[in-house]
Amino acid sequence: MKKLVSIAxxxxxxxxxxxxxxDYAKKLTITVNPSVVGYNAEEVANIPVAVRxxxxxSGFSYGDFLEVGGGDLLFTDETGNALAHEIESWNTSGExxxxxxxxxxxxxxxxxxxYGGPANAQNAAGVWGAYVGVWHMAEADGTVADATGNGLxxxxxxxxxxxxxATSGPVGNARVNATDGSANRxxxxxxxxxxxxxxxxxxxxxxxxxxxxxxxxxxxxxxxxLWNDGWNVSILQGSSDDIGY
Numbered sequence: 585m586k587k588l589v590s591i592a593x594x595x596x597x598x599x600x601x602x603x604x605x606x607d608y609a610k611k612l613t614i615t616v617n618p619s620v621v622g623y624n625a626e627e628v629a630n631i632p633v634a635v636r637x638x639x640x641x642s643g644f645s646y647g648d649f650l651e652v653g654g655g656d657l658l659f660t661d662e663t664g665n666a667l668a669h670e671i672e673s674w675n676t677s678g679e680x681x682x683x684x685x686x687x688x689x690x691x692x693x694x695x696x697x698x699y700g701g702p703a704n705a706q707n708a709a710g711v712w713g714a715y716v717g718v719w720h721m722a723e724a725d726g727t728v729a730d731a732t733g734n735g736l737x738x739x740x741x742x743x744x745x746x747x748x749x750a751t752s753g754p755v756g757n758a759r760v761n762a763t764d765g766s767a768n769r770x771x772x773x774x775x776x777x778x779x780x781x782x783x784x785x786x787x788x789x790x791x792x793x794x795x796x797x798x799x800x801x802x803x804x805x806x807x808x809x810l811w812n813d814g815w816n817v818s819i820l821q822g823s824s825d826d827i828g829y
Contacts, residue, residue, distance in 0.1 A: 608658060609700030610648045612641070618691040627690030632711050634672075634755045635659075635697070638679040646676040648700045658698040659684045667695065668710030670731060672720045673756050681756040683731075685711045709733040716777050719770075721759040725749045728759065728770055734777055742768035754789050 605611070614635060639645055650656050653674045659667040665687070672681040686695060712718045712732040719728045719738055725748060730736040740748035743766040750757040762768040772778075 605658070605660065605664070605698050607701045608656070608698035610698065612644060612697040614695050614697060616689065616691055616693045627688050627693070629688055630685065630714070631689050632683045632685050633689060635682045635684055636679055636755075637682065650700055651703050654680065654682070654699070655703050656699050656701050657682065658701075658704045660696050660698070661687055662694050668707040670706050670708035670711045672722050683711050716780065717772065721750065721753065721757050723750065723757075734775075736772045736775060736777065738770035738772045740768065741771045742766055744768060758789065758791070
């Protein structure tokens, strides 16, 4: 069993078949805020972004949706092309998180959300097709699904897996794996898809309970210790001592 612990990649914003946009009663314009984009001079192509919806947005109301769970949500780009999206969480009493694959992401770029009309299917594979594994940690406990469709679901393992429960994260939920020093973790079975070579990118968030001397960092390493294949995500004290996964 190979050990991977991560939270889904994110860039923050505050294709399936679909009916004509004229069939939807509501339209929300979402503009990339220049103040939250660190690379204003250069756009990024074909990247998933997290759209955070709540009734704190002027004019937005969950009551305008006709389908349960945001099933009539449709996104288009600036030229009217439908965009693949995945609803990570839907919370009519608070904030919902929806991932949308934007063809061009940069300061001032726009996308449009339509709702209050015909049902429109999600397309998680279309959002995450360029990734080997994506784990949102959206589940309250238990198995964490791989959003890419590659089947690399993660299951709790370790001394006390009952601690593996949800908490609030930077985007949607995060997963608490251990609060008492237990060697708890999430494990993904080995798969050839994880043979990524020497060039890859990895992103996520990790919060440590307490402080540790000698510095700390999140590392992704190949052929680490006893695991001969795949990847291990570790938090290190100093240069080599594990203090978490």
